[in-house]
Amino acid sequence: MESSPAQGIGEVLGILVAAVVLLSTFGSLAAAGLPLLTAVLGVGISLATITALGSALGFSSTVGELAMMLGLAVGIDYSLPGAARQSWEPPPSTASSAPVV
Numbered sequence: 001m002e003s004s005p006a007q008g009i010g011e012v013l014g015i016l017v018a019a020v021v022l023l024s025t026f027g028s029l030a031a032a033g034l035p036l037l038t039a040v041l042g043v044g045i046s047l048a049t050i051t052a053l054g055s056a057l058g059f060s061s062t063v064g065e066l067a068m069m070l071g072l073a074v075g076i077d078y079s080l081p082g083a084a085r086q087s088w089e090p091p092p093s094t095a096s097s098a099p100v101v
Contacts, residue, residue, distance in 0.1 A: 011068055015040070018076055034082075039075025046071050 015036065022032035046067050050059065 011072065014069075014072060018072075022076075035076045035079040038079045039072050042075045043068055043071035
């Protein structure tokens with residue numbers, strides 16, 4: 001199976017658009033990068049597993065592309081609540097209150 005240079009350009013553009021949207025939403029590179037990092041890590045592990053088992057189990061050639069598209073979407077969506085909570089949660093109070101005895 002030969003890959004053309006245009007293969008995978010949709011996924012790269014999708015990651016770039018998601019990065020721009022997340023960066024404008026959260027306003028922080030760390031908060032925007034967390035959902036992207038978890039999505040790309042999950043997709044990498046999934047694609048490695050699909051590649052390893054694909055020939056033995058007779059997977060179609062489109063399984064990897066489908067896993068990449070769904071993995072990026074689900075990975076970003078499921079990590080957003082955690083990133084949103086961390087970016088919008090106020091810092092802990094530094095005022096020390098005396099314990100009630």
